[in-house]
Amino acid sequence: MNYFDQSLSSVHEKLASKAISATDLVKQTLDNIKNVDSKINAFITVDEDGALKKAKQIDEKGIDSNNLLSGMPIAIKDNMVTKGLKTTAASKILENFKPIYDATAVKKLNDLGSINVGKTNMDEFAMGGSTENSAFQTTHNPWDETKVPGGSSGGSAAAVAAGEVLAALGSDTGGSIRQPASFNGVVGMKPTYGRVSRWGLIAFGSSLDQIGPITRNVFDNATVLNAIAGHDDHDLTSSDKVIPDFTSTLNKGVKGLKIxxxxxFMAQGLDDDVKQVVLDTAETFKKLGATVEEVSLPHTQYGVAxxxxxxxxxxxxxLQRFDGIRYGYRAKDAKSLEDVYVKSRSEGFGDEVKRRIMLGTFSLSAGFYDAYFKKAAQVRTLMINDFTKIFKDFDLILAPTAPTPAYGIGEDISDPMTMYMNDVLTLPVNLAGLPGMSIPAGFSKGLPVGVQLIGRPYDELTVYQAGSAFEQDTDFNKQTPKMGGNN
Amino acid sequence: MTEKISEDQVKHVAELAKLKINADQLPYFTTQLDQIIGLFETLSKVDTDGVEPTSSVTDQINVMREDIADNWNQRQALLDNAPDTQDGYIRVPVIIDESEDNN
Structure with missing residues (x-):
């Protein structure tokens, strides 16, 4: 099955009415992945046996007619642990790692009867914005195979955009769900920090990381967030706030909302087409009854640092835990314990991961801690205050998701500074722990362009509400890539 | 531009992080890290006097739980992930390098 013209509801209807069995749906999904992924390379691992086994169980039990995820094929970014199924974080250091438990978000989807068809490609340990830092393969943007899919959740976003699955989980530390969603013309939500348990998400930046859904439309996105949100005893930073039905406000419109x-965010460095898309989006929201005004986030320029x-x-x-002892890659010719650590890490990690480890070690080291780590943590407070001030008067923030549409494979990879600057529009949301969602909002030379809607802490409802109103008034999310180019 | 980090410092930081940077890669990493640390230094322009640092944005404080073992009974699955095992233990090379004990 190719999912271009489908939604969770339309596929669920076929499953519930027995027009198709879960097993046949999984078989068709796997066939399509085999075909499409030979070009896109979105998956590191396709779990054919596991998916078919689960589908058989679902067919025996029957589809739950009140649950859109029952029997639904989905994909998981390869930095979320899956019991017995290889989980690599796209790193050589974990190339043969088989977890002994499921991440909480994965388990919640499994318990609802969704079927994990495989693990998607990413930048190694989620460090990067193009998925080119994967130790294993290059993922191609379905809209133009010479372009990157963004990252770090580039595999999940490309898999959804290419019609391989309807929904996939990504993770977002500085934009890793929203930026690839923008590059691939799909919907990507980074929920409020604490909304989704991080248990079983291979940790990168623990005060920033958050799991979220990537889908073709807003309703499907809210449906998946309904499934994965909630407090978890295994993640003591997960919130115990009541979880609303995230689909409940999708038809409320935006009348009276202040954006x-x-x-x-609209300053120099922003691509002209992207800027125009944001301005057009603002016009649409105004037309629909919202007010849109300029606001200021004065510390934006310090966000990247x-x-x-x-x-x-x-x-x-x-990443200290990766030492070559208990699991993961161990260097072959290590003569002493120290040798095991140093050689395994030096051979197992890619350059970008080494750079980040060294930058972090430097920033925390004696003599530099106050000037770097502590200073950054103070600037973080100022950035949070900037948001708090705006949200006293405004319900939402509208912004470009990324400074440009998808760029060429190999273009930015050699210069980490350029890569880092590309995150300037997404990372403030992580520093402040806010919910942010990228929705398809236009095109630039055949490539999709997303805009970002940012809400108050724990107010994903308003983000979804506005995203849905925009989606209902436009047809950007209905466009699909003509695979093989010529968009 | 003045140098923010020297090759010797990069070597030292790598050592702290249990990484080895080969001599031929040292200039490449040093140049990149130097640029990035230069960017970090722009923060010195921000007045942060009296500003509390933020280390987490969770809404949870001091969560308590019972100290009960959970999902513990998977010895073989755990050992299957280890690069080298023997008799139910994980094998590692010698910890003390005896070659230096010859005095």
Missing amino acids: GIPSE AYYIISSSEASSN
Whole structure:
């Protein structure tokens, strides 16, 4: 099955009415993946046996007619652990790692009867914005195979955009769900920090990481967030706030909503087409009854520095566990224990991961801590205050998701500074822990362009509400890539 | 531009992080890290006097739980992930390098 013209509801209807069995749906999904993924390379692992086994169980039990995810094929980014199924974080250091438990978000989807068809490609340990930092393969953008799919959740976003699955999980530390969603013309939500359990998400920046859904439309996105949100005893930072039905506000419209556009996000460095898409989106929201005004996030220019200090520091600590002893890659010719550590890590990690570990180690080291880590943490407070001030008067922030549409494979990879600057529009949301969603909002030379809707903490409802109103008034999310180019 | 980090410092930081940077890669990493740390230094322009640092944005404080073992009974699955095992243990090379004990 190719999912271009489908939604969770339309496929669920076929399953519930027995027009198709879960087994046949999985078989067709796997066939399509085999065909499409020979060009797109979105999957590191396709779990044919596991998916067919689960489908058989679902068919025996019957489709739950009140549950859109019952029997639904989905994909999981390869930094979420899946019991017995190879989980690599796209790193050589985990190339043969088989987890002994399921990440909470994965388990929640499994318990609802969704069927994991495989693990998607990403930048190694989620460090990067193009999925080119994968140790294993290059994923291609379905809209133009010479372009990157974005990252780090590039595999999940490309799989959804290419019609391989209707929904996939990604993770977002500085934009890793929203930016690839923008590059691939799909919907990607980074929920509020604490909304979804991080248990079983291979840690990168623990105070920033958040799991979220990537889908073809807003309703499907809210449906998947309904499934994965909630407090988890295994993640003590997960919130115990009541989980609303995230689909409940999708038809409320935007009349009376106050939307702010940060002037700093529209400044130099922004591609002209992307800027126009944001302005057009603002016009649509006005037409639909919202008010749109310019606002200011004055510390935006310091976000990249603060983010890369904080995220690299947290990464340098989190990645200490990869030592070649209990699991993962061990260098072959290690003569002593110290040798096992140093050689396994030096051979197992890619260059970008090494850079981040060193940046973090440096920022935390004696003599530099106050000037770098502590200073960044203080700037983070100022950035949070900027948002708090805006959200006293505004319900939402509208902004470009990424400064440009998808760029060429190999274009930015050699220059980490350029890569880092590309995150300037997405990472403030992570530093402040806010919900942010990228929705398809236009095109530039045949490539999709997304805009970002940012809400108050724990107010995903309003983000979805506005996203849905925009989606109902436009047809950007109905466009699909003509695979093989010529869009 | 003044140098923010030297090759010797990069070597030292790599050592702290249990990484080895080969001599031929040292200039490449040093140049890149130097540029990025230059970017980090732009933060010195921000007045942060009296500003509390933020280390987490969770809404949870001091969550308590019972200290109960969970999902513990998977010895073989755990060992299957280890690069080298023997008799139910994980094998590692010698910890003390005896070659230096010859005095």
